Amino acid sequence: MTWTLxxxxxxxxxxxxxxxxxxxxxxxxYHSPEGEFFATAGHCTxxxxxxxxxxxxxxxxxxxxxxxxxxxxxxxAKRTPACTALRTFPVRVEDGQVFVQVS
Amino acid sequence: xxxxxxxxxGPDGARAVETGLAAAEWYHSDVPRKQMKELMARSDAxxxxxxxxxxxxxxxxxxxxxxxxxxWWSAPFWLVYGTLYGSASDSRWHECxxxxxxxxxxxxxxxYEIASFMIMRNSATWRWSHARHHTDTYIVGRDPEIAVxxxxxxxxxVASFVxxxxxxAFFPRMIRNALSGPTxxxxxxxxxxxxxxxxxxxxxxxxxxAATIALAIWMGSIxxxxxxxxxxxxxxxxHVMTGLLQHGGLADNVTDxxxxxxxxxxxxxSRFIYWNMNYHVEHHMFPMVPYHAxxxxxxxxxxxxxxxxxxxxxxxxxxxxxxxxxxxxxDFFLKRELPPTARPYRDEFHAISPGLPPGQPDITSAPAxxxx
Numbered sequence: 001m002t003w004t005l006x007x008x009x010x011x012x013x014x015x016x017x018x019x020x021x022x023x024x025x026x027x028x029x030y031h032s033p034e035g036e037f038f039a040t041a042g043h044c045t046x047x048x049x050x051x052x053x054x055x056x057x058x059x060x061x062x063x064x065x066x067x068x069x070x071x072x073x074x075x076x077a078k079r080t081p082a083c084t085a086l087r088t089f090p091v092r093v094e095d096g097q098v099f100v101q102v103s
Numbered sequence: 104x105x106x107x108x109x110x111x112x113g114p115d116g117a118r119a120v121e122t123g124l125a126a127a128e129w130y131h132s133d134v135p136r137k138q139m140k141e142l143m144a145r146s147d148a149x150x151x152x153x154x155x156x157x158x159x160x161x162x163x164x165x166x167x168x169x170x171x172x173x174x175w176w177s178a179p180f181w182l183v184y185g186t187l188y189g190s191a192s193d194s195r196w197h198e199c200x201x202x203x204x205x206x207x208x209x210x211x212x213x214x215y216e217i218a219s220f221m222i223m224r225n226s227a228t229w230r231w232s233h234a235r236h237h238t239d240t241y242i243v244g245r246d247p248e249i250a251v252x253x254x255x256x257x258x259x260x261v262a263s264f265v266x267x268x269x270x271x272a273f274f275p276r277m278i279r280n281a282l283s284g285p286t287x288x289x290x291x292x293x294x295x296x297x298x299x300x301x302x303x304x305x306x307x308x309x310x311x312x313a314a315t316i317a318l319a320i321w322m323g324s325i326x327x328x329x330x331x332x333x334x335x336x337x338x339x340x341x342h343v344m345t346g347l348l349q350h351g352g353l354a355d356n357v358t359d360x361x362x363x364x365x366x367x368x369x370x371x372x373s374r375f376i377y378w379n380m381n382y383h384v385e386h387h388m389f390p391m392v393p394y395h396a397x398x399x400x401x402x403x404x405x406x407x408x409x410x411x412x413x414x415x416x417x418x419x420x421x422x423x424x425x426x427x428x429x430x431x432x433x434d435f436f437l438k439r440e441l442p443p444t445a446r447p448y449r450d451e452f453h454a455i456s457p458g459l460p461p462g463q464p465d466i467t468s469a470p471a472x473x474x475x
Contacts, residue, residue: 016140046234047126048126053139054391055143055391057145062202064390065238065390066238066390067201067202067203069202079202079208080231081234083294
């Protein structure tokens with residue numbers, strides 16, 4: 001497992017997310033209200049819609065198409081039509097940069 | 104000319120999957136992220152205010168209706184109560200199914216369950232049917248919520264103003280769901296984990312209707328049914344009047360909501376009952392924007408949308424002749440003109456006719472009636 005530089009911390013507003021594509025995969029990177037950073041798979045598990053246009057509310061990400069919700073810290077599906085958990089990835093912050101451990 | 108097959112398990116649905124029409128990427132207007140976040144922001148206040156007005160008015164008018172019963176002087180109060188029961192419940196069901204009406208999740212859930220019961224929709228089933236409607240809006244064989252199929256059944260459309268087709272379909276389905284769970288078609292869009300919930304909701308609804316009917320028999324009066332059940336018939340007119348305008352006469356099998364949805368400017372009373380769903384292109388393009396922010400969204404992107412119809416009447420003047428033309432030629436649809444400031448329609452996917460293999464365009468269209 002290697003840590004891959006994804007973005008700078010100030011690339012993501014607090015309580016928001018951005019899309020990050022790497023090595024043929026797409027991810028969603030989150031900046032929580034407490035200043036922590038998280039990473040999940042980019043697409044909603046309900047349908048193939050990218051979460052990057054969704055709304056972050058506290059620790060929830062809401063899919064922009066059908067309003068399914070996930071806890072982006074754990075990936076747990078919190079509101080239908082999302083039923084299956086999002087895959088999550090370890091994140092490390094160092095010197096103002098966000099690294100993701102991509103499998 | 105091949106006929107459309109609206110069955111969710113039929114060949115048109117399978118073809119939509121093969122050609123990429125199903126679960127496709129849809130067009131949306133550009134809105135800066137910061138502005139979109141402001142538009143998507145949730146708030147409890149507008150929906151609490153509207154819900155208090157709604158339920159307060161319903162309790163008041165039903166109370167006066169019961170007090171004046173059986174005098175005809177009670178009729179105006181039943182009309183108001185019934186319209187709120189049989190029509191405002193449609194928009195409350197809709198907004199709360201998206202989870203956007205309130206900021207607080209349990210408030211969305213409570214109003215959703217009440218509204219689903221009033222509008223006679225199984226709350227477990229219809230949550231999923233509406234998700235499919237947003238994935239595959241007016242894709243033939245995929246969308247389970249196509250209100251007017253082609254060729255249009257205008258007798259059914261007119262009968263729906265008094266709720267007849269929906270109510271006649273609802274009760275046998277409720278009993279079937281209560282006894283044996285979702286139907287095969289329902290199982291095509293509801294995950295298996297939710298099937299027990301469909302059964303449970305159907306059993307609760309059955310029990311409430313059975314109790315209401317038993318009370319009416321015991322009292323020797325239809326009064327209990329005037330409060331529960333019958334308003335879905337005598338109060339349905341407004342939600343049908345506004346709902347037919349959402350997509351009626353417009354294109355199917357396209358991936359641009361500007362082509363298959365209609366925005367209509369409406370009077371404040373209708374907008375309260377309809378909870379701003381008259382901004383229907385905007386809602387489909389950005390379903391996360393709450394009803395109370397849709398006027399702002401409309402102002403933000405209207406340069407990229409066809410001009411809205413100026414009133415309900417204006418919408419019907421455009422839609423009804425299209426329905427009549429579809430009686431003779433079902434491939435006819437209204438193609439809405441874009442303003443010069445808009446990004447043009449994409450060609451890909453827009454030239455596939457139901458019943459024809461991909462690559463054989465056969466679309467007949469006419470410009471929508473220009474706004475006067």
